[in-house]
Amino acid sequence: MLTVQQIINGLLLGGVLALVALGFSLVWGILNIINIAHGSFVMIGAFVTYWLFDLFGVDPFLSIPISMLVLFVLGYAIQRGIINWVVRAPALITLLLTFGLDLLLSSLALLWWKADVRSVNPSYGGSRIQFGTLVVPYVQLSTLILALAITALLWLFLARTRLGQAIRATAYDHTGAKVVGISLGSIYAVTFGIGAAIAGAAGSLVAVVRPISPTMGASYTVLAFAICILGGLGNVAGALIGGLIFGLVDVFGAAWFGAGYADAVVFAILLVILLLRPQGILGREYSGGTAEG
Amino acid sequence: MGANASRRRSLLPPITSRSLGWVLSVLVLILLVAVPLNGDDYWVRVLTGIFAVAVMAEGWNIIGGFTGYAAFGQVGWFGLGAYTVGVAMSRWGWPFWPSLIAAGLLPAVVAALIGVPILRLRGHYFAIATLAFGIALGELANNLRYVGASSGISLPIGPPFAFFYYVMLAVLVLAVVATWLIARSRLGYALVAIRENEQAAAVLGVNTALYKTAAFAISALLTGLAGGVQAYWSTSIYAPTVFDITRNVDLIVMALLGGAGTVLGPVVGAFLLDGLNEQLTGAFLQWHAVIFGAVVLLIVLFLPGGLGGLVAQGRTGVRNFLRDLKAFRV
Amino acid sequence: MEAQRRIGDPILRVAHLRKSFGALAATDNVSFELREGEILGLIGPNGAGKTTLVNLLTGVAEPDAGRVEFNGVDVTGWAPHRIGRAGMARTFQVVRPFAGMSVRENVAIGALFGRGQRHSVAAARARADEVLAQVDLAALADRSSSALTLQDRKRLELAKAIAADPLVLLLDEVMAGLHATEIDEAIDLVRRINRGGVTILVIEHVMRAIMRLCDRIVVLDAGRVIAEGTPQDVSANPGVIKAYLGARWAARELGAEGA
Numbered sequence: 001m002l003t004v005q006q007i008i009n010g011l012l013l014g015g016v017l018a019l020v021a022l023g024f025s026l027v028w029g030i031l032n033i034i035n036i037a038h039g040s041f042v043m044i045g046a047f048v049t050y051w052l053f054d055l056f057g058v059d060p061f062l063s064i065p066i067s068m069l070v071l072f073v074l075g076y077a078i079q080r081g082i083i084n085w086v087v088r089a090p091a092l093i094t095l096l097l098t099f100g101l102d103l104l105l106s107s108l109a110l111l112w113w114k115a116d117v118r119s120v121n122p123s124y125g126g127s128r129i130q131f132g133t134l135v136v137p138y139v140q141l142s143t144l145i146l147a148l149a150i151t152a153l154l155w156l157f158l159a160r161t162r163l164g165q166a167i168r169a170t171a172y173d174h175t176g177a178k179v180v181g182i183s184l185g186s187i188y189a190v191t192f193g194i195g196a197a198i199a200g201a202a203g204s205l206v207a208v209v210r211p212i213s214p215t216m217g218a219s220y221t222v223l224a225f226a227i228c229i230l231g232g233l234g235n236v237a238g239a240l241i242g243g244l245i246f247g248l249v250d251v252f253g254a255a256w257f258g259a260g261y262a263d264a265v266v267f268a269i270l271l272v273i274l275l276l277r278p279q280g281i282l283g284r285e286y287s288g289g290t291a292e293g
Numbered sequence: 294m295g296a297n298a299s300r301r302r303s304l305l306p307p308i309t310s311r312s313l314g315w316v317l318s319v320l321v322l323i324l325l326v327a328v329p330l331n332g333d334d335y336w337v338r339v340l341t342g343i344f345a346v347a348v349m350a351e352g353w354n355i356i357g358g359f360t361g362y363a364a365f366g367q368v369g370w371f372g373l374g375a376y377t378v379g380v381a382m383s384r385w386g387w388p389f390w391p392s393l394i395a396a397g398l399l400p401a402v403v404a405a406l407i408g409v410p411i412l413r414l415r416g417h418y419f420a421i422a423t424l425a426f427g428i429a430l431g432e433l434a435n436n437l438r439y440v441g442a443s444s445g446i447s448l449p450i451g452p453p454f455a456f457f458y459y460v461m462l463a464v465l466v467l468a469v470v471a472t473w474l475i476a477r478s479r480l481g482y483a484l485v486a487i488r489e490n491e492q493a494a495a496v497l498g499v500n501t502a503l504y505k506t507a508a509f510a511i512s513a514l515l516t517g518l519a520g521g522v523q524a525y526w527s528t529s530i531y532a533p534t535v536f537d538i539t540r541n542v543d544l545i546v547m548a549l550l551g552g553a554g555t556v557l558g559p560v561v562g563a564f565l566l567d568g569l570n571e572q573l574t575g576a577f578l579q580w581h582a583v584i585f586g587a588v589v590l591l592i593v594l595f596l597p598g599g600l601g602g603l604v605a606q607g608r609t610g611v612r613n614f615l616r617d618l619k620a621f622r623v
Numbered sequence: 624m625e626a627q628r629r630i631g632d633p634i635l636r637v638a639h640l641r642k643s644f645g646a647l648a649a650t651d652n653v654s655f656e657l658r659e660g661e662i663l664g665l666i667g668p669n670g671a672g673k674t675t676l677v678n679l680l681t682g683v684a685e686p687d688a689g690r691v692e693f694n695g696v697d698v699t700g701w702a703p704h705r706i707g708r709a710g711m712a713r714t715f716q717v718v719r720p721f722a723g724m725s726v727r728e729n730v731a732i733g734a735l736f737g738r739g740q741r742h743s744v745a746a747a748r749a750r751a752d753e754v755l756a757q758v759d760l761a762a763l764a765d766r767s768s769s770a771l772t773l774q775d776r777k778r779l780e781l782a783k784a785i786a787a788d789p790l791v792l793l794l795d796e797v798m799a800g801l802h803a804t805e806i807d808e809a810i811d812l813v814r815r816i817n818r819g820g821v822t823i824l825v826i827e828h829v830m831r832a833i834m835r836l837c838d839r840i841v842v843l844d845a846g847r848v849i850a851e852g853t854p855q856d857v858s859a860n861p862g863v864i865k866a867y868l869g870a871r872w873a874a875r876e877l878g879a880e881g882a
Binding site: 099110 | 549586
């Protein structure tokens with residue numbers, strides 16, 4: 001049965017999932033790259049928060065800017081130093097490359113942090129708002145609000161700043177970069193860096209609401225893909241709505257089929273969407289990301 | 294147009310025979326048949342593993358190399374084959390051979406069924422759909438109590454290693470011979486035409502949906518057989534091992550390295566890369582996964598056309614190599 | 624030579640064909656007939672809907688309404704490969720060689736899967752060699768198809784279609800981009816194919832070629848048929864001249880030459 005509490009839980013989780021998808025959607029929409037390593041970026045963001053909390057007692061929410069900075073630098077360097085070399089190659093090559101990066105990042109993380117599942121539990125973790133029988137934990141509520149805030153900031157950045165407009169323009173043609181007088185390679189690197197930074201923020205938020213491990217990346221990548229497909233590619237609002245829907249899917253999937261099937265439910269939904277409506281439920285086709293590949 | 298610019302140069306043209314290649318491969322085959330005779334268990338074990346990976350790479354080659362559909366769920370067929378043998382032998386008490394046949398047929402049937410809708414997708418969409426399907430199969434195996442859920446399936450200890458060595462080698466030979474036959478048949482012509490331009494193939498009368506589905510099913514069949522042999526060989530079947538999604542990328546890189554869309558390229562690539570992986574595992578227990586990952590990245594970055602591309606460029610190789618590097622750059 | 628050709632009953636009947644993309648009607652109530660043995664020209668200004676029409680006829684696009692009857696059978700809505708197999712072949716305006724294959728292998732695809740349906744690869748390759756000789760590409764049979772000049776790629780595009788042993792061949796701008804002498808060669812080639820018993824629908828912007836080749840011409844403008852008749856009739860039709868060259872030109876041309 002759908003209970004109001006489950007719907008609340010789903011929506012609270014959905015904000016974080018939307019943020020996971022947002023950076024993925026940006027990179028796909030603008031660079032036409034399916035970044036399989038996206039889930040690993042989320043994982044690294046989560047571990048930055050975990051580490052800062054565990055070693056120095058930094059509040060997990062305060063570590064978000066640090067996660068974003070670390071991942072922006074990492075993302076920028078990866079795009080600049082590696083992916084820019086093959087960005088015009090066929091889909092197979094960029095898929096392999098980012099898949100290889102994902103392996104590399106997760107095996108490094110495994111060496112470093114071992115395979116243990118960890119979690120971040122700040123002292124205020126248990127406090128919550130109570131409305132009769134309904135419960136809204138402060139931590140979950142904060143993740144939703146922050147996720148919405150970061151989404152709004154990205155939207156403002158893309159819509160209102162010159163750099164943001166140049167980034168959007170590169171999705172349609174390659175002259176956008178000239179508007180702000182920087183090279184296409186830099187625009188791509190900045191875009192990829194921003195996508196990674198958002199993944200880092202999402203990872204920090206994931207760390208406070210879910211257990212984390214070095215191998216958590218793969219399921220977040222597929223989730224991000226599923227949300228993009230559902231919400232329509234390269235569409236900020238679409239990522240948000242898709243994220244909220246998958247938050248509900250996650251909660252109800254776990255309730256109905258058992259927690260072990262949570263991923264399988266996401267994959268099954270993804271397959272059904274792909275087969276029935278590959279252009280997405282909400283979106284139309286975004287430039288560069290056609291099904292023709 | 295993008296497809297034209299990105300044409301891979303391959304070791305062997307897709308639809309021609311090379312007698313030298315065949316003489317060499319028969320010699321190698323004779324050598325391989327002789328390996329277990331000197332009683333060295335290490336090499337028997339290592340080579341059996343490489344044969345399995347080579348079958349997977351060759352299986353991917355049919356849908357990915359010949360047909361041009363970037364399947365990322367090949368490991369799903371391997372796991373499905375492994376679980377078929379596991380369930381048939383442990384639950385139903387079947388002998389090994391009929392179980393192995395089922396391990397080929399079941400993935401083929403499943404591939405034929407999902408192939409009809411899934412092969413309408415292209416590019417990224419097809420890649421992720423196949424990846425998700427492979428992962429979903431693994432998740433299912435890991436949760437379904439009938440197949441042992443997370444504790445997997447255990448089989449009784451089977452015949453000595455040499456038995457599995459020869460069976461796996463036979464599956465590999467089957468995969469190569471099947472690919473060779475396909476490459477020179479109507480089917481092979483249809484697949485390459487689909488890869489190069491699906492619509493142009495269709496208006497010339499090629500039933501693209503039928504041939505793509507056939508390629509997908511054959512690819513699943515060969516890979517499932519390898520999984521079936523692997524299952525009985527290792528006697529313990531765990532979903533995370535037989536559905537290890539990280540191997541999807543390894544075997545595609547192997548096929549690319551040796552030459553996708555050629556008969557022997559993927560096998561050569563598998564021997565090189567999996568052999569290297571084995572050496573790395575021996576030398577750097579902790580870091581081998583990282584080093585291997587880096588090698589895979591370097592291959593994708595610098596040799597997207599495979600070794601064949603390098604050889605085909607001949608003398609002016611270095612200059613062409615640099616030019617190729619710049620071709621996809623921004 | 625022209626007198627020896629026999630033009631028979633309609634082999635392709637197109638009735639009230641309609642296709643819209645959004646609000647734009649790319650093909651609007653188009654009807655015409657193609658008679659067995661003839662060469663029919665399909666002309667019209669850019670954007671008139673010629674290529675869309677060819678796509679509708681060959682199953683590459685599905686019509687919103689209307690009917691295509693080919694060789695006595697209603698083929699409306701058939702998949703492209705079924706229509707191809709029934710004997711309708713086409714070329715693409717932007718040529719589409721199978722880049723990973725040799726020239727001979729490209730042509731063998733038509734021989735293997737087209738109306739001729741050769742079941743052995745050897746027979747298909749033999750047929751491919753015949754066709755390559757016919758289009759003067761025999762010397763390049765073993766070349767990679769991605770290494771050809773534009774003229775040779777156009778010939779290859781034709782050869783692939785001919786090897787399918789079609790009853791009807793739809794040629795979508797096979798002469799665009801060729802020099803004058805190359806166009807003359809192409810005209811000869813199309814005539815030879817036609818004399819070999821293939822009915823031809825030719826879309827072309829090169830008017831000289833259309834006028835010399837065609838028995839009849841259908842003129843499309845904005846998705847509609849605006850004229851139909853012999854080359855002489857059509858070239859004297861004020862509506863056609865207007866559609867092609869604009870109203871000002873039409874007035875001047877008609878005034879100067881008196882039609």
